[in-house]
Structures are given as structure tokens and as C-alpha cells.
Amino acid sequence: MGRGVTGLAPACLRASQLELFSPGAPGWPFGDFHALPGRRLCGRPLQIRQVARPGAGPEAAEGRGAGLSSLIMDPECSQLLPALCSVLADPRQPVTDDTCLEKLLDWFKTITEAGSSLLLLQENPCLLGLLCHVLKPQDLSPRVLAFSLRLAGMLAAQEDCFQYLQGDSSLFVASAAGQLLVHVLGLSLQGPAEGHPGLQTGDWPVCAQKIVSHIEESLRSAATPQITQALNVLTTTFGHCHNPWTQVLWVRLSPLVARLLEKDPVPAAHSLVDLLLSVARSPVLSSSSCGLWETLAQTLSHLSPTQAGPLALGILKLQECPQALRAQAFAVLLQPLTCVLEATAQAPGLLDSWDGTGGASVTVDTLLASKAACVGLLCRTLAHLELLQPLPQRPSPWPQAPLLGATVTILRLCSGSATPTSDAGGHLCAFLVGCVRVQRAALDFLGTLSRGTGPRELVTQVFAVLLEYLTSPDSSPTVLKKAFQATFRWLQSSPETPGCSDLDPHAQLFLRELLPVLPKRLCSPCWEVRDSGLEFLTQMIGRWGGQAGFRRALLASEVPELTEQLLRDPESYVRASAVAAMGQLSSQGLRVTPASPEHPGGQQKSLLAELLHILSTDSEGFPRRAVMHVFTQWLRDGHADVAADTERFVARVLQVASQDLDWEVRAQGLELALVFLEQTLGRPSSHCPYAVTPPVAAPPGPLAQALRPLCRVQLFEFAFRALFDCDRPVAQKSCDLLLFLRAQTASYSGPQGSGSVPEVASVEAALQRWQAGDQGQPLGYLEPEVVVAVLRSMDLEGLRGALAESSDRVEKSPQSLLQDMLATVGALGEDEADCY
């Protein structure tokens, strides 16, 4: 390691990555100086601005380091860093927390990515000191060593100055080291090989040659882990670098790679497949004539059917690829299904035409070797075809009908309803019967196949097998869920009768058989089944609730009644799903109201009252949240029960929601308030309800009058309370709502009521107390004028800015990290290793 990281030569600051501003000049992005302390460089005050915009930068792309956004080191951090470096360099002071080192790296990364890595080193010599120190052999913790290595690699990768790499084989054991090798290889060749694409490896820089011969050695090795490592390094290289020199590298190494295929079994087959695919995807290599396609074809035929699947899928996903190879790859994927069809004495149909390259016997052998092998191969095949089906580059013609036939057959073999006619079929049947894994995979694929059409009799078979699964008492909960999903997809894809927006007669027929099955599932002892049944029902009503045929079939079944009973299910997930389903049923007028002759005088509780009861009493959040969703939808759609007395409804719901312990219920309350607000102010819902844009036309009527209904339902009390909610999303939502409202009120004509001063002052005082965390007294009824005056006096923009920052922003800052790391040294005792 001693010579591992040396020669950090001076690098120039990349002007393209820095934007220089003088304070106050046009484009100066910051309001005041103290927000981002300036740095003197070359005698001129300069500010380094974050080039990557929030949400578009590397942080956002990787979803990392969100908290460590300070891109230059502030003086406080600079002061803390030397102390921390000396702690890290001291083996007697163990660092107890991996995450701190990771976060520290995150921070350095954001700094170096802003282009100031040299600056970082120059201004913080303690870092270089640390790097030099850890290179000395000593009893250093592996964590700190790993940290230092990664820091060095990160700094090196930033500059064109990484001159040497020690060919230490121990570097090669971890994937991190592999990554570093790829970096170094790429960097070392950036200069010399870039200008001369013809440059042979013999003329490459010494360090690059060393790496290459190391990879060659590993590929020749008899040990699979070493081969795997080498293949992985190459995969990363060809995946990330598309420079001409990669072609030279591939030409040199491909014979060694091809030699791996001669071994039986092929070592590190997965990594080999990954490598070949990454080579095939590389624009430099796939366009050249370096025997790549031949190698791929050879590999396809050498690997076992199970191993060849991912390669076949990868080949079929390629944009550019010879037709013959595509056909060979598709044949690999289709072969197991061909075997299934043949074993059950069915004509493989179109599958035959794809399947001309032999290898069938190997596939049959695999399928019949053992249950595990058979199940594994079928599941993988189905999954690969499922991934392939929706792709534009999938093979054409797509053998939809044979695939449907094969999938239905597999499902029948699994359920035991298929009659095998051959020995092979008998074997398959024995392996597959009751196999949940294959059932799940086949149902998933069957659902995907609904995107295409099929011959009428095959579609009939599809519905029949789905019904068989939905009815069977042997179907496991997970299989039933998939069966419901596949059923919905097939119903959705069935053509609608021309002229009438109803389901086609075919699907109608199926529905008539399906609906009697559903009650059984809604009464299942497994909550998973009840829930999946309800989810399916909700989807169905959402899609066909308005269609006569469906309505008749549904009303003739026990489904609506059972659904209502499930509102009192012991499982909260089921209650929530029942709430959603009942909301839909009621919206579509499908809720069964007790027929008066049967229930004379029986006053059934209205659904609205029932849902309000759930909202105020259910101990779990899910049903309460579901109720809020239903109510919001009802308000939006003008549901009859709501329209009867909208103000009373809104007032009641907001009152209950404001008491809720679940912040998502409170947030949903704001959503409902917003819908009401839009309806009251006469503004149609826009796509972006929070967009603060003046309305196109000011609605008629004086402002006070328009606001009065909002005041009557105590919407403002609810929103103001939510504004100081301890859960940030609620406060944010409320802030947006109030900003929207203020923008709306600005457009109103007529006297802009200012409200009586004492009243406004008392509301403002109350709000201040709330902000301080004091819940205090309710505001009571507020006059519209007071509301408008309070709204105008509030710094809502400022509040929104503050809320936009995460609640632990301060704790996540680099300064806080450094302080924590320093404070922890020696503070934690023996017994601190703990778990929550």
C-alpha cells in the first residue's frame, strides 16, 4: 500500500465548474453575506456557487448526502477538521460508528464534485497528513483504512494526477478495490490512448499494463472467485468507459474469456453473462468486428438452459444485434414452454418456428431432472418472457397464441386439472402439482399477456383457468392475489361491445360466474384473501360501476352486503379496504339499502354516519385514512349524502380530523378543505391546486360573502392549527393552502375588509402562542375580514421556506457531524453497544 496513493500533482481549477460572482453583481445568488461566507482567492473575493441545482445534482441523482449540502467548508468546520483527523489517525481512539465515516465521505464528495478538491487539500493540510499517516504500517482499524483509501480514490479520481498503482494482489479482493482499478485504468489511459486509438496495450502506461496483466492472470486462474472478480472489473470497465482503447482491451482479453467456455461447468457463469452483455451494449465494441456476436452465440449454446436465460433476455433487449443471434436467443427462452406443450401432446405452434437450433434435449433433461430444476427453469423462463413482452424490440411475430396455450397448460398442470398423455407429461405433472412458485410466476405472465389478443377459444380457456384458481380451495393467498390481478387485467383488455359501453358478452358470462365466487373469498379466514378480494372489487367498481350488466350481476350477489360487514373486520387493513370499496359502491349507487318490506321500520345507519364513526373511533390509522380519501372523493363528486348539507359535512369532518393522532389523516383533512375551498370560491380544480396564479376571471360577489361558508365550517381554525403542527407535511400543506387562499382573496373586488384591529391582534397573539407550542384556546368563529387581515399580515412565504427545510437539517450539517464525532471519542463506555 505504501506506494499506492502518491503523486497528487497540482491540478488546475476547472473554471467550467465554478461560477464566479461578485457580491451584489447581477446573478449574485445570495441575499446576505453571512449565509455563505466568502473566501479570498487570488486577492479577490470569490463565491463558489453550487453548479448542480437542487434536485438535479449528483446528490439527487444518487439520493445521497441530502443533508450535507454545504459545498464549501465553512470556518467552523475547518477548525474542527484537524482535531478529527488526529482522532482518526490514532489507533487508541477507535471510531465507533461506520455511518459517521460514510457521511464524512459524502460531505467530501459534495465538496470535490463542486470542483474544489485541490482547494480542499490545500486549505486542509490535515487531510493529506491523515492519508500519509495511514500508509504507515500500524494497528489501524480497517474502518479508518477503508475510509482513507476511499477518500484517496475519490480525490484521485477527481484529478488527472493518479500516476501509479501498486499491483498488489490484495487490492483485488474487494469490489471496492475493483472499482478503484477501473477508475485508475480509465484515468491512466485518458491522456495517452485517447489521441491514438491504434495504440496497442504494449504501449500503454505501466500502471495500465499492470492492471491488464493482473486481469489476465485472474482469468487464467483455476479459482472461481478470482475469475469472478476479473470479470466484474471488466464488466464495470466496459459498462462505464466507451473510449476507443476499450476495444483494444477487449481484443486482447476476449480469447481468454472465450476459453472459459471450454470448461465444464462454465465458471462464474453469471459474471460472464454480465460481462458479455456489457460488451454488447458498449457502442464502441458492438459496432466493431471483433467476434463479439460469435462469442455470444457460442456462449448461448454452451451454458445450461437456466444460465442461458438471462443472456438470452439481454441479447433480445439489445438495440442492434444480428437477426440470427436474436432468433437463437428467443429459442432459448421458448424451449421450456415448447417442452411443456409437447409433453401434454399439444402442437407447439409458432414456438416451433423459433426453435430450430437444437438444445431441446438439454432443456427436456433439465425439466425432468428434478422438481427443483424444473420449477426453477419454468419460473425463470416465465419471468424473462414477462419482461420481454412489453418491450418494443421484442421478437416479431410474437407467438402470442402458443405462449397463452403454454401458460394455461402450466397453470393446469399446477392445479392438477391437466391430463398428461406422455411419460414426460406425467413427470411434469408430478413436479408441478400444487407448486405455488410456478403458479405465481405463470399468473404474472398470464396477466402480462392480456396486452395482446388471442383466438376466442384460447381466451375462453384463460378465463376458465382463472376461474378455476379463484374457485379452488387449494389456492394459497398469494396465488389468489395474483389470480385476482390477472383476472382484472384480462377483463380490462376484453373488447367492449360496439355501440354500448358494456363488457362484451364473453366477459359478461365470465362475470356471472365470477361474482358468486367473490363472497366466499370475502369470508375467507385469511385476512390476506379478504383484503385482495376487496381490492379487486374496488378496481372492478371503479372500472365498470356505471355499466348495466355489471351492476345487475353485482346487485344480484351478496357482495355489497358482505363488503359492508367487513367495515367491522378485526384486521385494520381489511377495514381500510372495505371503506374504500364501500365508498365506491355508494358513489355508484350500488349500496344495498334495506328493502322496506323485508326490514319494516328498520332504520339502517347511513354510510356517512358509519364512516364518520370509523373516523372518530377506529384505533388504527389505515381505516381512518381510507375514510378521509372517500370523503374527499365524495365532496369532489358531489355525492348525494354530502350535497344534502355540505357545510355541516365539512365542519364535522374537519373537526374530527383535527383531533386525529395520525398526521396523514390531518393532512388528508387539508386536502378535503382545499376541495371545499375551491368549490366555495367557484374556482374549478386545476391540475396544480397550489399554483399561486391569479384566477382568470374574478368571481362575482364581495369577498366577505364568499368567505363566510369557510368561516362557518371553521376551516381557518383547522388550517391555522395545522400550520403549527408538529408534523412537517401537515404544516407544509396548510401553508400551501393558506397561500392559495390569500392569492384568491387578492383578486376579489369590493371593500377589502380589514377587520377590527383588536380582534386581529388577538388572533395573531393566539397564533403566536400556537407557534410556540402552546395549544391554548380555540379561536372560535372568525369574521371573514379578520381572516383576510390575519392572512395578509402573516409571513407565509417565510414559513414555507422554513418548512421546506428538513426537520433535522441542522443535525445533518457537516459541522454537526464533526462535532458529534469529536464528542463521541471516549464518551461511550463499555456497555454502549446496543440495539433499540
Place this chain on the structure above:
Amino acid sequence: VCGVNGRFAWLVEGGAGQDVGRSCILVSIGGKNVMLDCGMHMGFNDDRRFPDFSYITRNGRLTDFLDCVIISHFHLDHCGALPYFSEMVGYDGPIYMTHPTQAICPILLEDYRKIAVDKKGEANFFTSQMIKDCMKKVVAVHLHQTVQVDDELEIKAYYAGHVLGAAMFQIKVGSESVVYTGDYNMTPDRHLGAAWIDKCRPNLLITESTYATTIRDSKRCRERDFLKKVHEAVERGGKVLIPVFALGRAQELCILLETFWERMNLKAPIYFSTGLTEKANHYYKLFITWTNQKIRKTFVQRNMFEFKHIKAFDRAFADNPGPMVVFATPGMLHAGQSLQIFRKWAGNEKNMVIMPGYCVQGTVGHKILSGQRKLEMEGRQVLEVKMQVEYMSFSAHADAKGIMQLVGQAEPENVLLVHGEAKKMEFLKQKIEQEFRVSCYMPANGETVTLPTSPSIPVGISLGLLKREMAQGLLPDAKKPRLLHGTLIMKDSNFRLVSSEQALKELGLAEHQLRFTCRVHLHDPRKEQETAMRVYSHLKSVLKEHCVQHLPDGSVTVESILIQAAAHSEDPGTKVLLVSWTYQDEELGSHLTSLLKKGLPQAAS
């Protein structure tokens, strides 16, 4: 990696060091791949909080590669990544856990999701729907119930103490087995019993080693200490804040305080935030068989989880004058109600905050535990912490003594230590190796360990071979193993032992004869025939039990050994004996050669 060659491989992700790591272990056993736990790391706010599943996905799709996932208990460092793993990475297979874990796990996941979404930058997090869909893949198991995952793989759960529903799992394929302990506790506490496992002698025991070197003081002392501190604070009129996670330790502390309040007849109110007591009560009542004997016994008279003194907390109560004790979530003071109350009470030295568990860096809990007293809050405000800060570890892990005890109980062939700190693990490793004479491993994060085992592989014997053996007249005797010669044919992953003739026939091979030859020089001036005769006479007298023949062509045979005498080309006084024998008579052949090399007896001359 494995299969009939009898090798385990496992990979340990997370769990190193003194942080709240992600437990996630991949075990390959007898060709089956099982993932043990799927934990998350509280210390990160990005994808690093979850295990790096690319270790597994590089072997293909998760659902194809893994045969099942097992979750040991509901703590987030053991199950927190589950919805991410199943719904976002895309695992579609079965997930096994105990009934209480199945009930409680979604509550904690939901709780954590809400805290995470509450903060900024947590958009890419799993949703409630994902938690539900994930829970639908769960198969709940009972203690000591052998669950057949498929034809070859079976699992069995054992009581682990630690938290409600925690279990150790035995994973078995054929004759090979692994036991994974998860977190466990070998001493009973206020509400749970001690871990127990039978003498299952697994090939490998994977055990946590959080307290690898510690012999913990009795829990009673810590409890006394805790009560004393709370009591003192309340007596001086202070408010006590106990940040906790919704379920688990909170219930233990509630029982403790409730009993103490009852005994001391204390009047200060105790509150529990966010209505979680109700839910906890429900589950503790539902799973009363999982608690300890004392709770089960007293259950009929009084349910320990129905608290007389502990009331639901309302946000407004925080401003009430006078002493009180509040349990509030979350446990690390990083968001929500506990943090809000902390900010209110921090300035008063009469108040106290008791942290009953570990806090990750970046939380207010971590800061105050490491002694920081001036905390920067939003808007450059500085919060001065004057309240008393106490740390009390109530975590229920086995200490060094407990771990040794469990190894003694299970009698494994090998031990693997996870979930601990390297230096301490090293100490324990030596102790285990010395005391139990078994190999002990402590792999680092992401490291794979492969372990050879001696699996029993069934071999079929051909009827012909057995009949031939029987024909020798000896009846089979279980106590006297006999040597049976045959040819082992491996075909289609089947093993058969057949006679060599049958093997040749089946495989369509021709038989080859192998003969050893040797030249022995004899000083004998007589004719070749006479020399051969002398050799015959000599051998006949020495090798009485063997069939020695003198053939008409002048050569001599002893069993399959052939001896011919020839004249020496240069020295007429010397004869050359050409000796050749088959490999079956190798022993006799070499004996005979050494005899001849000594020369022929003079007496006969």
C-alpha cells in the same frame, strides 16, 4: 456454491460495530438459499440504510435465487428493509416469521415510514400499500412447528426472549442444518422468558454477539437505578421524558413504573404518547403465551398490560405545571412528539430525560448522550440543555455467559459470530474454541465464509452386487460393517454402486489388463530350464498356501504371477528371471520378487 458437495456459504451484511446495523445474512445450505433477516440501518437517510442486495441480485432474480426469507423479530434492524426488499427490489417468495412478529412488524414499519416521510428527502421510501403487500407474503409459524418450505427445506422456530415474538430458527436440508439465533436473551426479564433450544447439533450456529465480552450486571440493579432516578426527579417537582419506540422496551418500562407507582403510592401522572398503549395491550394480551411465566400466571387476576397509572398523552399536557413522566416516540429524539417535548423541557434543570436505548449520529439523542449541552436548532437558535440527561441500557441481549450457555445447549459443529464488534468478538471466538473445541468464524461485512460439511448422500446398490455378496454365505450384521467392492456410477445426480462388470456393460467400456513386470538377475550357470525348475522347487517349498505350478513351456506360475527364465545376453553365468503379475496380486508379486532377489537356496544345487 454448494449442494451435494456439502458446503455452506454465507454472507454477512451489516451488524458490525457498535452501531445499529442492518442484519441480513445469506445462507446457502444443501443447494438452498435462505436470507436471514432483512434489517435496516437507522443511521442513514438514503439507500444505504438498506442492505446492498446487489450481492444477491448478481446471482439472478431475487425470487428465483432465494428459497425463502426468515425474520427473527420485529426490531427494525432485523425487518426494516423488508417492504423495500419485497416491493421495491422485487422479491416475490415466502417470508417466514412468528405470529407476534407478523402482527407487530407492520406497526413498526408504518411508524418508521411516517417518521421518514415527515422529513425532507425521503421521497423514495416505501408506502403503506407496500407494507401491506409485503405482509401478504408472510407465512406465520408457531414455536417448535416444523415448517416444510419445499420438499427439501424445512425450518423450525425456538423461543428467543429478547422481545415479544422473537425466535431463533433452525434451517435444515437433508442432514445439514444451521441455527440462526437472531437477537436473544438467556435470562428472563420483567415480561419475557429466557431463550431455549434443544440439543439439535447443527453444522453451524450463527449467533449474535452484541455483548461478546460483557458479563452484565443483574437487570434488577439497572431497574432499581432507573426507578430511583425517576423518583428523585418527580420528588423535586421535575418532569421526566422517556423517548421510546412504540413497542417493546416501552412496555417493559411501563410495567416497571406501574408496579413502582402502585407500591409507593405515587400521584404524579404517567403518560404514554400517541395512543400506542392500546395497541400494545392488544398484542401482549393476544400473545400472552409468549410472555414469561409470572405474567401468564397473574393474567387471570390482573392483566399486566392494563395500566392503572399510565394514561394517554395529549399535546396540551406538556405545559401542565408540576411533575409528570411521559413516554414519547420516537426513541432517538429525531422528530415528532418526543423532540417537541424535549425542546419544551430542556431548559429546566429540574427536568430529566432518560434514553433507554442507542441513538444514531445525527439525532438530538446522540448529541445529548455524547455530552453536548448547547444544541443548534433551526434558525440559528441555540437550545441550552439544562435538564438532567441519563442513559440506561435496557436492551435484552445475551451476554458472554449467555452466548456460551446457548452454544453449550445446541452443541454445534461450528459457530459464526455476527452483530458485534470485531475486537470483542475475537475474545469470544477464542473462548468458544477453547471451551467447546469447535471452529468459530467472525466474517466482516460482505464477506463470504464457506464451510465444508460431511453430508450423507444416499447411494443405491445393484441387486446383482448384493446377491453376489450374499452368495458368499455371510449374513448381514449391522454391528459388523463389511467391505464391499463395486463401481460407483454418478448419473443424473443419482449415485449407484454396481459390480464392475455391470458398470462396464452399462457404460459400454472395454476392460483393460494391467500387469506389472520386473527382472531379477540370478547367478546360475545352468540351463534356463534347470533354473526354472529350481525356482519352482524353491517357491513350492516357501509358498505353501499358494498354488505354484510348473507349466510345460518351462515357465512357473504362482496365482496370476508368471516367471520365465532367460539367458543373459552378455554373461553366461547369469540368468534373468522375468516376473509379471496383475494389479490384483500386487502384494504377492512384490513379496515374490523380493524372495527371488535373495537368491535360490544352495542346498538344492
